[in-house]
Amino acid sequence: MPPSLRAPRGTRDLLPDERAAFARLERTALELAARYGYRVMETPLFEQAALFERGIGAVTDVVEKELFRVLPSRGEEREAWALRPEATAGVCRAYIEHGMQTLPQPVRLSLTGPMFRYDRPQAGRYRQFWQWDVEAIGDAGPAIDAELVELGARFYRDAGLTDVEIVLNSIGDPACRPAYLARLVAHYRAHLVRLPELERRRLETNPLRLLDSRDPAMTEVNEGAPRITDHLCAACGEHFAGVRAHLDAMGVAYRLEPGLVRGLDYYTRTAFEFYRRGAEGQQQALGGGGRYDGLVELLGGKPTPGIGFALGLDRVVLALDATGGGRPAEGAPVAVVVGADPADTVGRLRVATGLRDAGLPVRADLSVRKLGRQLEAAVREGAQFAVILGDELATGDVQLRDLDGGSQKPVPLVDLPALLRRKVRS
RNA sequence: GUGGCCUUAGCUCAAUCGGUAGAGCAUCGGAUUGUGGCUCCGAAGGUUGCGGGUUCAAGCCCCGUAGGCCACCCCA
Numbered sequence: 001m002p003p004s005l006r007a008p009r010g011t012r013d014l015l016p017d018e019r020a021a022f023a024r025l026e027r028t029a030l031e032l033a034a035r036y037g038y039r040v041m042e043t044p045l046f047e048q049a050a051l052f053e054r055g056i057g058a059v060t061d062v063v064e065k066e067l068f069r070v071l072p073s074r075g076e077e078r079e080a081w082a083l084r085p086e087a088t089a090g091v092c093r094a095y096i097e098h099g100m101q102t103l104p105q106p107v108r109l110s111l112t113g114p115m116f117r118y119d120r121p122q123a124g125r126y127r128q129f130w131q132w133d134v135e136a137i138g139d140a141g142p143a144i145d146a147e148l149v150e151l152g153a154r155f156y157r158d159a160g161l162t163d164v165e166i167v168l169n170s171i172g173d174p175a176c177r178p179a180y181l182a183r184l185v186a187h188y189r190a191h192l193v194r195l196p197e198l199e200r201r202r203l204e205t206n207p208l209r210l211l212d213s214r215d216p217a218m219t220e221v222n223e224g225a226p227r228i229t230d231h232l233c234a235a236c237g238e239h240f241a242g243v244r245a246h247l248d249a250m251g252v253a254y255r256l257e258p259g260l261v262r263g264l265d266y267y268t269r270t271a272f273e274f275y276r277r278g279a280e281g282q283q284q285a286l287g288g289g290g291r292y293d294g295l296v297e298l299l300g301g302k303p304t305p306g307i308g309f310a311l312g313l314d315r316v317v318l319a320l321d322a323t324g325g326g327r328p329a330e331g332a333p334v335a336v337v338v339g340a341d342p343a344d345t346v347g348r349l350r351v352a353t354g355l356r357d358a359g360l361p362v363r364a365d366l367s368v369r370k371l372g373r374q375l376e377a378a379v380r381e382g383a384q385f386a387v388i389l390g391d392e393l394a395t396g397d398v399q400l401r402d403l404d405g406g407s408q409k410p411v412p413l414v415d416l417p418a419l420l421r422r423k424v425r426s
Numbered sequence: 427g428u429g430g431c432c433u434u435a436g437c438u439c440a441a442u443c444g445g446u447a448g449a450g451c452a453u454c455g456g457a458u459u460g461u462g463g464c465u466c467c468g469a470a471g472g473u474u475g476c477g478g479g480u481u482c483a484a485g486c487c488c489c490g491u492a493g494g495c496c497a498c499c500c501c502a
Contacts, residue, residue: 006475009492117502130502262501
């Protein structure tokens with residue numbers, strides 16, 4: 001094995017079993033998107049770095065230290081590219097670029113695909129990871145906020161995760177957040193002596209972060225801290241109440257968390273995250289989203305409200321594995337064509353091709369092993385039937401063997417496709 | 427980006443005091459010539475992540491490096 005040639009740090013191969021698990025989640029996501037009226041689209045895997053710098057915020061971690069920058073190999077356009085760290089910025093760029101403000105609003109969009117962050121890898125944290133992203137652009141809410149939260153929750157349920165908790169908050173807007181931030185900073189300044197070194201630095205860079213600090217020394221100081229939800233302006237307060245009312249009306253359970261902050265600058269008002277209940281560790285955020293009413297304008301479009309979420313498919317797969325559900329077996333052929341004459345690969349391939357013509361997933365044993373070995377291999381890959389070619393071919397018959405029960409009977413080759421199709425259905 | 431732990435066959439792991447690398451599973455072959463999951467026999471599979479150093483001798487000790495993981499940071 002050549003250790004010098006391996007998957008780059010923070011990336012991994014999705015081997016067939018895991019790829020199948022991803023495919024199932026993707027099917028669930030796309031089916032839900034269709035059911036809720038979100039149309040699937042694609043954006044490039046890379047964009048101008050400026051899109052993310054401007055949209056996400058130049059001083060956020062995602063841009064400052066995690067942006068996966070790409071140097072053009074030929075420099076006639078000295079563009080600075082970056083692999084997309086998330087989908088929202090690209091979707092909004094496309095909304096503006098293609099004049100989607102002329103479509104009936106809101107425009108409901110969805111996509112799945114890989115995202116890239118140049119982060120230090122850990123379990124559940126990769127440099128290339130997959131998201132299902134859903135965006136509704138052009139609706140100020142609050143009803144659509146609730147619709148999206150419910151959609152996200154339904155995805156986890158349909159995917160088979162039962163212990164997912166919804167955490168909800170409002171982080172205000174440019175009308176009320178600055179005043180709140182000033183209050184918050186004043187509060188921490190008053191308790192400066194009790195703040196650990198790290199938290200003092202964060203006070204300068206990102207005071208909202210102190211609220212969800214994990215440092216035990218912070219618990220007491222945080223208890224007395226002003227809550228954003230107590231300092232929302234009238235419009236934001238009304239909006240937040242509307243979101244909760246709609247969620248309540250749908251019977252969607254959630255936990256209010258005034259400390260919930262989102263890491264990207266563009267978020268306003270509604271913020272939510274999905275967590276695995278009872279799971280320890282740092283990589284348990286399964287997904288999150290929020291409202292970004294200023295983003296489209298920031299990127300050069302007309303003032304347009306928007307809201308969306310992104311769910312981490314890798315983490316859902318991990319969570320499904322952890323909950324012990326296991327992965328359903330997939331890809332086993334209905335039948336394997338084996339033969340008494342090991343050398344007769346022509347006959348086996350010909351019979352298999354005929355069955356494939358009939359739409360049946362069938363493998364021909366193309367080895368030259370003796371019959372017993374061929375049957376053994378068929379059983380071990382989970383095939384339902386073995387089609388055995390032998391002397392009966394002289395009269396146009398093959399042996400059809402049920403590999404579970406072990407029963408076996410001669411069947412005219414011409415009847416085989418129809419017979420197998422009937423058996424598969426039952 | 428910071429600190430720590432780990433790395434031996436495809437996988438999961440052994441290897442005493444530093445003494446020249448093994449097992450199970452998986453793979454392939456065989457058990458007298460048309461019938462499977464079991465059993466038995468056998469084969470193949472390793473520059474012990476990589477590169478240096480110490481030593482008569484290194485999987486084991488030291489340094490570096492890469493990767494994984496854990497805690498931060500942050501997020502999905």
